[in-house]
Structure formats: C-alpha cells, structure tokens
Amino acid sequence: MQLYLPIAEVSVNMFLLLGLGGGVGVLSGLFGVGGGFLLTPLLIFIGIPPAVAVATQAPQIAGLSLSGTLAHLRRRTVDLRMGTVLLSGGLVGSATGVWVFRLLTELGQVDLLVSLAYVIFLGVVGGLMFWESVGALRRSKGGTVVVKPRKRHGWVHGLPLKMRFRASHLYISAIPPFVIGLLVGVLSAIMGVGGGFIIVPAMIYILGMPTAVVIGTSLFQIIFVTGFTTLLHATQTYSVDAVLALLLLVGGVVGAQIGAQIAVKLRAEQLRILLAAMVLLVCAKLGYDLIVEPSELYSLGRIAL
Amino acid sequence: MRGVLAALFWLCSLLPVLAEQVIADLNQNQVAITATFDGSEIFVFGAVRRDAPVPAGAGPLQVLVSIVGPEGPIDVRRKEQVAGIWINADTVEIDSAPYFYAMATTAPLREVISHTEQMRQRIGLEHLVKLIDAPADVADTPAFREALMRVRSREGLYEELVGAVTLRDETLFDVSVRLPANLVEGDYRARVVLTRDLEVVDSVEQTIAVRRSGFEDWVYTLAMDKPLIYGLLSLAIALFLGWAAASVFRYVRS
Numbered sequence: 001m002q003l004y005l006p007i008a009e010v011s012v013n014m015f016l017l018l019g020l021g022g023g024v025g026v027l028s029g030l031f032g033v034g035g036g037f038l039l040t041p042l043l044i045f046i047g048i049p050p051a052v053a054v055a056t057q058a059p060q061i062a063g064l065s066l067s068g069t070l071a072h073l074r075r076r077t078v079d080l081r082m083g084t085v086l087l088s089g090g091l092v093g094s095a096t097g098v099w100v101f102r103l104l105t106e107l108g109q110v111d112l113l114v115s116l117a118y119v120i121f122l123g124v125v126g127g128l129m130f131w132e133s134v135g136a137l138r139r140s141k142g143g144t145v146v147v148k149p150r151k152r153h154g155w156v157h158g159l160p161l162k163m164r165f166r167a168s169h170l171y172i173s174a175i176p177p178f179v180i181g182l183l184v185g186v187l188s189a190i191m192g193v194g195g196g197f198i199i200v201p202a203m204i205y206i207l208g209m210p211t212a213v214v215i216g217t218s219l220f221q222i223i224f225v226t227g228f229t230t231l232l233h234a235t236q237t238y239s240v241d242a243v244l245a246l247l248l249l250v251g252g253v254v255g256a257q258i259g260a261q262i263a264v265k266l267r268a269e270q271l272r273i274l275l276a277a278m279v280l281l282v283c284a285k286l287g288y289d290l291i292v293e294p295s296e297l298y299s300l301g302r303i304a305l
Numbered sequence: 306m307r308g309v310l311a312a313l314f315w316l317c318s319l320l321p322v323l324a325e326q327v328i329a330d331l332n333q334n335q336v337a338i339t340a341t342f343d344g345s346e347i348f349v350f351g352a353v354r355r356d357a358p359v360p361a362g363a364g365p366l367q368v369l370v371s372i373v374g375p376e377g378p379i380d381v382r383r384k385e386q387v388a389g390i391w392i393n394a395d396t397v398e399i400d401s402a403p404y405f406y407a408m409a410t411t412a413p414l415r416e417v418i419s420h421t422e423q424m425r426q427r428i429g430l431e432h433l434v435k436l437i438d439a440p441a442d443v444a445d446t447p448a449f450r451e452a453l454m455r456v457r458s459r460e461g462l463y464e465e466l467v468g469a470v471t472l473r474d475e476t477l478f479d480v481s482v483r484l485p486a487n488l489v490e491g492d493y494r495a496r497v498v499l500t501r502d503l504e505v506v507d508s509v510e511q512t513i514a515v516r517r518s519g520f521e522d523w524v525y526t527l528a529m530d531k532p533l534i535y536g537l538l539s540l541a542i543a544l545f546l547g548w549a550a551a552s553v554f555r556y557v558r559s
Contacts (some may be wrong), residue, residue: 004342004486006517006524011343011486059539063547070551108382108393116390227540234536238528242539243340249543253550290390298452299393301380 007241008052014247016046021060021248025255028064030263031275036061036193037125039248041118041282048244050114051105055239056248057192058230063249064256065194065222072216079167079213083220085174086181086199090225093185098232101190105237108301112290117191119287125197126279133272168209168217177207181221189229194222325366326354327507329497334511336484336493337518344486347372347513349409349495350479359475364502366475367410367417371428371498372482372513374405374462375491381449397449402434404489406457409466409480419503426498426505430454430463461485488515 003014020042028035036057043053072078104110159173180202184195199218203209209217234240329351336345349370359366378398385394408429410417423429434454439446457463462485470480484493493513499506517525528535 002341002343002486004338004340004521006340006521007528009487009489059543062540063543063545066544066547067551070548071555108380108396112390112392223544227544230540230543231533231536234528234539235532238532240528240536240539242524242528242535242542245539245543246546249546253547253554257550257554292391293386294384294391296452296456297384297391298449298456299382299384300453300456301382301396 003243003247005048005052005241005244007239008048008056008244010047010049012046012048017244017247018251020046021251022255022258023251025064025252025257026259026262027255027275028252029256029259029261030266030271031259033197033275035252037118037122037191037197038279038282040114040192041122041286043244044114045285049239050111051101051237051239052241052244054101054114054190054192055230055233055237056241056245058188058226058233059240059242059245060248060252061188061192061194062223062226062230063245064252065219065226067253067256069216069219069223072219075216076167077213078216078220079165079209080220081163082165082168082170082177082203082207082209082213083217085163085177086184086217087221087224089178089181089183090185090188090221091228093182093187094189094225094229094232095185096182097186097189098229098236100186101233102236113190115286115290117187119283119290121187121191121198122279122283122286126276126283129279130273130276133276137270137273165209167213168207170207170209172207177203180206181225185225185229188222188225189232194218194226196222324355324357324359325499325501325506327368327497327499327509328352328354329509329511331495331511331513334513336488336513336515338488338490338515338521339518340520342486342488342521344488345484347482347484347495348479349482349497350477351497351509352478353476353499355476366472366506367412367500368470368472368478368480369408369410369417369428369498369500370470370480370482370496371408372405372484372493372495373403373433374493374515375489376401376403376433378402379453381453383449383452395443397436397440397443397446399450399453400435400437402453402457404491405462405484405493406430406433407464407466407482409469409482411468411470411472411478413467414465417503418498418500418505422500422503422505426508428498460487462487484515490516 001014002011004011024035024039040053040057044050101110104113159175161174162171163174164171180199184199187193188195196218200214203214204211230240329349332348353366378400379402380396380398382393383395384391418428424432427433434450436446436450454463470478472478493515494510495513496508496510498508
C-alpha cells in the first residue's frame with residue numbers, strides 16, 4: 001500500500017517501511033546495536049531525502065531506547081549520574097550538530113556531509129567489528145582466551161572537577177564523559193544515529209566503566225539526546241516526518257524483540273562477521289557513489305513556493 | 306464554475322462576432338493530496354461553438370491543452386570533482402519555473418502554433434522556465450536551465466503529449482492528463498487554446514486547486530506553523546510506543 005509521507009513529500013510503500021524498520025530491529029536485538037547507522041543509509045537508498053532520513057531517526061531512536069532503558073532500570077544497570085553528565089554534553093553536541101546541519105542545508109552540502117560522515121564511521125566501525133569477530137572466531141577455535149587487564153588509572157584520572165559515580169565504582173573528572181557525550185551528540189544530529197556504537201567502547205576503554213552498566217547508561221542518555229535532537233530538527237530544519245518515524249518504530253520494536261529471542265539461541269560470533277560485512281557493504285556503496293561520476297551532474301534544490 | 310462560464314458567454318456576446326469559440330471543462334477542479342494519494346487523472350473536454358461557417362481554404366482546426374503547476378524560483382546545483390569526490394560546486398537560481406507542466410496537442414507543435422503566437426501566449430517550457438540574471442562567475446549557465454527541464458521530465462513533472470488530444474468533426478475534443486503522485490500544493494492552470502493556420506482563434510483557462518487534505522494537511526501545517534508542538538508531539542508518541550512495546554512484550558513473556 002502506497003503511503004504519502006507528509007514531510008518527506010514522497011509516496012512510499014508502507015510495508016517496505018515496516019519491513020525495513022523490522023529488519024534493522026532484528027539486527028539491533030541480535031547484536032545490541034541501535035541500528036540507526038544502517039537505517040539512515042537504507043532510507044536514503046529508497047528515495048527519502050537525506051535531511052528527512054536523518055532528522056526522522058531521532059524520535060525513532062528515542063522510542064526504541066526508552067523501551068530498552070526500562071528493562072535496564074529494573075535490573076539497576078543504569079548509572080544515572082554518569083548518564084546525566086554524558087547527556088548534558090550530548091545536548092550541547094546535538095545543538096552544535098543541528099546548527100551545522102542547517103548551515104550546510106542552506107549551502108546545498110548537507111547530502112555530502114551525511115555521506116562523508118557515514119563513509120568514515122561505517123568504515124571504521126565495520127572494520128573494527130570485522131577485525132574483532134575474526135579474532136574472536138580464531139580464539140574460540142584455538143581454545144586459549146587472553147584477557148587483557150583493564151587499566152584503572154589513565155590520563156583520565158588526572159583531570160580536575162572530580163565526581164563520584166557510585167554505580168560505576170568510579171571517582172573521575174566530569175570532563176571526559178562530558179566531552180564524549182558532546183561528540184556523540186554532534187554525530188546523533190548529523191547522522192541520525194543514537195551513537196551507541198561509539199559511546200559504548202568509549203565508556204569501557206576511556207572511562208573504565210564496568211561492562212554491566214554500560215549499555216543501560218548509554219541507552220538512558222540516548223533517550224534525552226535524541227529527544228532534544230528531535231525538537232531541534234523539528235524547529236530548525238523542519239525535516240522530522242512523524243508518519244515515517246512511527247512506521248519505522250512499529251517495525252523496529254517488534255523486530256528488536258524477535259532479534260533478542262534469536263540471540264538467546266544462537267552463537268553470535270559468526271553472525272557478527274555478517275553484520276560487519278553488511279556495515280562495510282553499505283559503506284562501500286556510499287563511498288562508491290561519492291567517487292564515481294554521477295549519471296546526472298545536476299540536482300534541484302528544495303522548492304520554495 | 307457555471308457562473309464563470311456564463312459570464313464568459315456574456316463577455317463574448319459583447320465582443321465583435323468571433324468565428325469560433327471554445328467551451329471547455331474539467332472532470333475536477335480540486336485535487337486532494339491525502340495519505341494514500343497516488344496521482345490523479347485530469348480529463349479536459351469541450352466543444353467548439355461556431356456562429357459562421359468555416360471560410361473556404363482555411364487550414365484544419367487544432368487544439369492545444371496545457372496544465373501549468375505553481376511557478377517559482379529554484380536552485381539548480383552542478384557537481385564537480387574535488388579531491389576525488391563529486392560535490393555540489395556551482396549553484397544557479399532559475400528565476401521562475403513551473404513545478405508541473407503538461408502540454409497536449411492534436412498535432413506536432415509546429416503544425417499547431419507559430420513561434421510568435423507561442424511567445425505571446427506564453428505557451429511551452431521555453432517561455433515558462435526563465436533564467437534572467439545568470440551569475441557571471443559560473444560557466445555555461447544555460448546548461449542549468451536545460452538540466453532543470455531534463456530532471457523534471459525524468460520525474461514525470463514535465464510532459465509533452467503530442468497528438469494526445471482527440472478532436473471529432475472539428476467540434477468535440479478531449480484529452481486525459483495524469484498528475485503524478487509527487488505533486489505539490491498550489492493552483493494549477495488548465496488552458497485550452499484553439500488554433501487555425503498557426504494563429505490562436507480562442508482560448509479559455511480554468512484553475513485546478515491542488516491541496517493537502519485531512520491528516521496530511523494537519524500534520525504538514527502543524528510541522529510548519531507550530532514546529533515545537535509538532536516536535537513534542539512526535540517525540541511523545543514515539544516514547545509512548547517505546548514504553549507500550551516494552552510493557553506488552555514483558556507481559557507476553559511472563
């Protein structure tokens with residue numbers, strides 16, 4: 001059934017959108033990643049204007065993250081204090097990101113910004129994931145498990161403005177989490193992602209947080225940052241398509257539950273390679289489109305009637 | 306609409322006797338863009354009223370029907386290769402271009418109307434897509450105008466239907482023009498022109514009001530006029546859905 005999206009101003013098959021949301025939801029449930037970094041490029045591939053694809057991800061991700069956070073709150077695996085510091089940085093970052101996004105929209109370069117950001121981050125994340133899963137496969141075959149001891153005292157511990165984070169058993173400066181939150185906030189606004197794939201490793205390796213509270217805390221702060229990003233995109237770039245967001249969300253929540261059920265039964269290591277390969281494939285497609293001479297060199301701006 | 310036609314007749318009766326007059330109507334004067342909008346068919350039909358016999362030796366009667374969507378300025382961008390990647394480099398603002406344009410005729414355009422008449426009546430894309438002040442620092446600016454027409458043609462927004470108008474006994478005519486799904490709001494002008502020997506004999510114009518309607522209209526208006534409320538509402542619904550999903554699945558599992 002064709003559905004005319006009010007803000008994107010294109011007519012798209014409703015079941016295609018539900019399916020896309022669902023498919024990416026399954027992946028996110030399976031691997032514990034948000035999936036925004038796959039959904040935005042896919043939406044662009046099916047003809048949604050890049051600005052709308054990015055802005056519409058924000059409410060979508062906020063809804064999905066709330067769903068996940070509730071479960072983590074019940075299990076008490078959320079460091080609320082750390083989350084608050086991260087999200088205060090995130091709000092500043094999101095405002096900066098939307099400002100840059102709006103500026104480049106006016107200059108007609110926003111598509112380039114989105115594509116470049118994706119090529120770089122998908123390349124790096126996909127590459128790392130691929131590397132890690134190949135390593136994990138090799139380890140599970142060899143049978144020897146090498147656990148690197150985590151450094152408890154790095155440069156992070158020398159900074160001022162120290163705060164006590166009880167849930168994470170940390171006494172560190174508030175500056176590093178604030179800066180991490182800020183950077184992820186910028187990415188959230190210009191890429192239409194939650195940023196979990198960056199903030200989770202950053203929390204473990206830079207801040208030294210215990211793994212148990214990382215996912216919950218990340219999801220908790222994502223709700224606020226993407227929520228704020230929604231409001232900024234709605235008022236600054238007018239690109240949030242509520243109908244599109246709801247369809248993706250319905251597909252997404254169902255998919256995520258299915259994915260989580262499958263994850264319990266399956267060994268995820270081989271599948272992780274598959275996910276990495278998919279991320280690299282999307283990255284390659286976006287990169288290819290930037291390098292190869294397009295068949296039509298001219299494009300039209302947004303109409304102002 | 307009837308009133309307009311009646312007024313037209315009355316006006317015509319005041320004028321010196323015209324040999325041939327066109328009377329035309331559309332199957333609809335309003336198009337509603339709803340959530341399931343998938344394009345719309347506009348059926349233009351009419352008749353020729355003749356007070357005197359056609360002079361001997363006159364060429365055949367021709368009919369030209371055009372539908373022109375809302376006109377306005379638009380930016381056209383050209384990509385260039387910079388450091389290995391293709392990015393938007395030059396921008397030219399086309400001063401005025403219709404968003405939609407369809408022209409249907411009974412015969413090839415050059416057999417229907419002369420160049421001068423075409424210019425006087427502003428018929429054809431070459432007179433509607435206007436680039437007046439081209440920036441001096443951009444090379445080959447006419448290419449931007451060509452590109453606009455090419456891109457819109459490919460999107461089904463610019464169309465020329467040669468020979469699509471059927472004319473019976475030089476009296477009754479009709480043509481069907483399809484408005485695509487990717488329409489924008491605005492007033493679309495439908496015009497019927499009668500010609501003989503490349504000269505315009507008579508013409509009439511009607512307006513088709515294309516409007517968003519129902520839910521589509523409500524969402525769009527809210528998003529543009531009260532963006533903060535729209536943003537809050539979108540977010541609230543998304544969060545509610547997230548919460549509801551979590552509760553439902555927890556209930557199902559337990």
